[in-house]
Amino acid sequence: MNIDASLLRQAAQAAAGGQQYPTATxxxxxTPIGNLADLSLRAIHTLGLVDALACEDTRQGGALLRHLGLHKPLIALHQHNEREASAAVLARLAAGERVAYASDAGTPAISDPGAVLVREVVSAGYRVLPLPGPSSAVTALSVAGDTVATSFAFAGFLPTKAGERRSALQTVLAVEGQSQVVFEAPHRITELVALLAELAPARRVTVCRELTKQFESVTTADAASLPAWLAADAQRQRGEFVLVLHAQAPQAVADDDLPAETLRVLALLATELPLKQAVALAAQITGAPRNRLYDAGLQLKRGGDE
Structure with a gap:
């Protein structure tokens, strides 16, 4: 370690010591997704205060504490024992202790254990306080440069079975106006980019590999070009991947894309109701998509204003 752990803890105390850190919480x-320097000063200070650390892997949790010059009791709490291990945390909270929970990397409960523990603690009447920090999903979104998206969704790992995987990816790709964040393991990345190239060749995709680590890379390209790009260098297939599927721009809709009877129903309703209500009722009556009806309604309104 290149820095004295005691100096690091002193800096954390100076920066974060003035906040309240209630007991029985x-x-x-x-925690960092690959670069220890990303650990916040408040996280360092809190880890020094707590009476125990529950963690997804005690080897990872122990290494983190040693980096900080700390020694705490460790509680293994992972996806296979989360409900049972939560009882050990609750026992410590009942005794008035502070307990921290950290998954192996990033923010707990986002494609990681933690949600069951939080639910059990809240149900038992104890406080849960978040210490924000690294998240591979948000980190990837920040460098994707998706100017079309108005929001984003976290898809996480897609199913491993071929049919379910294809169906899940088709569902993700069908969403308009939204970036989609997908995680992938190195042994399946080739399969995923091939499927993307087949289903949505024109879709922009940002491929992030080994984020925050020494050999991190970020590449944005059309899905059609990704299989060749990945095959060109074996190094590009190694590491942990986060992909941002850029938003699909809403498609312009002409009136004649909708049946004449659907347009007639919409026009009749729009003469008596505000446009949103008219669209909602027309969708119920005709089964036509609301976004297409709304675009058609706007065109009707513009035509009536002329």
Missing amino acids: LYVVA
Whole structure:
């Protein structure tokens, strides 16, 4: 370690020591996704205060504490024992202790254990306080440069079975106006980009590999070009991947894309009701998509104003 752990803890105390840290509380601590320098000063200070650390892997949790020059009791709490291990955390909270929870990397409960623990603690009447920090999903979104998206969704890992995987990806790709964040393991990345190239060749995709680590890379390209790009260098297939599927721009809709009877129903309703209500009723009556009806209604309104 290149810095004295005691100096690091002193800096954390100076920066974060003035805040309240109640007892009988679970602290959900975001930890680095690959670069220890991303650990926040408040996380360092909190880890020094707590009476125990529950963690997804005690080897990872122990290494983090050693980096900070700390020694705490460790509670293994992972996807296979989360409900049972939560009882050990609750026992410590009942005794008035502070307990932290950290998954292996990033923010707990986002494609990681933690949600069951939080639910159990809240149900038992104890406080849960978040310590924000690294998240690979948000990190990837920040460098995607998706100017079309008005929001984003976290899809996480897609199913491993081929049919379910294809169906899930088709559902994700069909959403308009929204970036989609997908995680992938190195042994399946080739399969995923091939499927993307087949289903949505023109879709822009940002491929993030080994984020925050020494050999991190960020590449944005059309899905059609990704299989060749990935195959060109074996190094590009190694590491942990986060992909941002850029938003699909809403498609312009002409009136004649809708049946004449659907347009007639919409026009009749729009003469008596505000446009949103008219669209909602027309969708119920005709089964036509609301976004297409709304675009058609706007065109009707513009025509009536001329």
